[in-house]
Amino acid sequence: MKNCDRITATSLLASLLMGVSASDSASSATLPISQSSPIAVIPTQKPRNSERNRQLNLDTRLIEASHRFSFNLFDRIAKKQINKNIFISPLSISLALSMTYNGASGETQSAMSRTLEVQGIAIGEVNNFNRILQESLLNSDNGTEISIANSLWANKDFPLKQSFVDNTKTYYQAKLSNLDFSDVNAATIINDWVKQKTKGKISKIIEETDSSTTIILVNAIYFKSGWRKPFNKSNTKPKPFTLDNGTKIQHPAMSQTEFYPYLDTPEFQAVKLPYRSTRYSMDIFLPKSTSNLTVFQKLLTAKNWQVWSDKFEKREVFIQLPSFKIEYGIDLINTLQNMGMQIAFRSDADFSNLSAERAFINEVKHKTFVDVNEQGTEAAAVTSVGMTRGLNSPDSESAQMIIDRPFFFAISDRQTGTILFMGAIKNPSK
Structure with a gap:
């Protein structure tokens, strides 16, 4: 097979409608305006209890949790799409949801932890695991190119909790930028970033933004490798x-x-x-x-x-x-609700660790692409999570x-x- 480009882009769209309560200046921060959109590139690595995993301090509980989340998600999608080809990136989706998880609190945080299969594990441990995993994945040997990039786009003057901003930067290496989401060009700027990070395989994840959109988080993974032995x-x-x-x-x-x-x-x-x-x-x-x-x-x-x-x-x-070559897309709201995240989609959701403003998730979309041929594989995935204002030997x-x-x-x-x-x-x- 030809050199296979494998691309995964997870675009975590969190469009939060601004609330009317005053922001807490002691616990909130407004992101500095940035004109550039490149995002930090991150890495991948060894099975379960391997010596390499011990050296990396990879938590076995979280490796197993990622498998449970992956197969639970796939099972629910497969049961609803019996006659369709299916192609998802559980890594892309879990990283996107994990960034959002940092903004949740109370019952909403508990519901998201159950969906991500990380109940009983401190959020700091989840973040640290994701940081080590990403760094490891990027340290691939010769013959494979892989990158993981994260970004957070905030509506101008929208106050975010400093702890949320710090976690996004520290554990997900996210590039932070401000945009005017009432500008018709805002969606184009983010979609151009997605297109760049997925080598053009996925060119659009966000249809539009407006003044009600408050933040958009994006994760993109790119993978390129040919088969060790190409097919003739x-x-x-x-x-x-x-x-x-x-x-x-x-x-x-x-x-x-x-x-x-x-x-x-x-x-x-x-x-x-x-x-x-x-x-x-x-x-x-x-x-x-x-x-x-x-x-x-x-x-x-x-x-x-x-x-x-x-x-x-x-x-x-x-x-x-x-x-084979397929393009796949799915709205994940019903699937995630069935996995236990119902409250995150209700107007009384608690994302108080994200901002002083109330918000809830109102959109989760996932798009993928895969091409398998004689030389290798090329794939891409994008996930968007949108949010709106809540009520207060051989x-x-x-x-x-x-x-x-x-x-x-x-x-x-x-x-x-x-x-x-x-x-x-x-x-x-x-």
């Missing part, structure tokens, strides 16, 4: 792919034989395709022909994910994989993995266990 393009040929309803289509499929980490169970086959930086891989799970993707997805839990990860063994594998035996029916895949970091992207391909031609 001459081997790519149209092959049958069977859809869930039994319909057979012809679609280009790549193929090659190579030694890969491989797992075969009564329910599925799985293989890890390493990128040039072997710490990253695409993990592909193909339900057995006697099962289907819907049944397999019921097995997708954080606990099973760890159990499976420990059982892969290197084997010679003939793999046939369809090339095995000699070879294996075959013919991916000719719906399958699940994830792009993960083997060093930290972080899942950057995950998706389900029901129809590679769409």
Whole structure:
């Protein structure tokens, strides 16, 4: 496959309507006006209880929490979009929500902690984990390019709590800027930043802003890497792919034989395709022909994910994989409400750690792009969260993995266990 650009941009849009109460000058700060929009670039790294994770002081509780959040989120989306291709970036979404979480208090903070699976863990520990993780992810070896960028855009003269500003800068390396959100060009400025950080794959996340918009937080992740062993393009040929309803289509499929980490169970086959930086891989799970993707997805839990990860063994594998390119978008409000964040979307939400003004979330959008071909993978993701004013050793035996029916895949970091992207391909031609 060609060099794969993998891009993830998470744009956390928090548009807070200004309230009428006076701001607390002792606990609030107005961001300095900045004309530039580049954001701090951050990093990625080793599995669960590895020596590297201990050296990084990565909290095992938070690694497991990120897996629970990822699979819970994916499960709820998959149950509602049975016949659609799905592609999300749980890392992008969790970083965006984590920045917002710093502004929550009281019952709203408790609800967000349950959704993020971090209940019982101090917010300072969550922030520190995210800081170390991002720095680690950026320290990739040769052959892989990855960056993580964060920014906070505030409406002119809108007072933010100094502690919120400090946490955003310290733990998320966010670049701070002021904008006049009543200006029609404000959305363009932010969207241009998103386009830049996603290498043009996602050009728009914000439709418009107005005087009621108070802050917009943005997280963008960019990942570029080719396969460790690219597929020979001459081997790519149209092959049958069977859809869930039994319909057979012809679609280009790549193929090659190579030694890969491989797992075969009564329910599925799985293989890890390493990128040039072997710490990253695409993990592909193909339900057995006697099962289907819907049944397999019921097995997708954080606990099973760890159990499976420990059982892969290197084997010679003939793999046939369809090339695919999809663009995906979803409104996450209902999903996050069902995950326990209902109060954050109500007018009585408590975001008092963000500002003296009352506010609640009224928009959460997620857009992604992925292109998998002979050379590698290119992907991007953007998440926006909008807010408005509230009331006050190799095995000699070879294996075959013919991916000719719906399958699940994830792009993960083997060093930290972080899942950057995950998706389900029901129809590679769409």
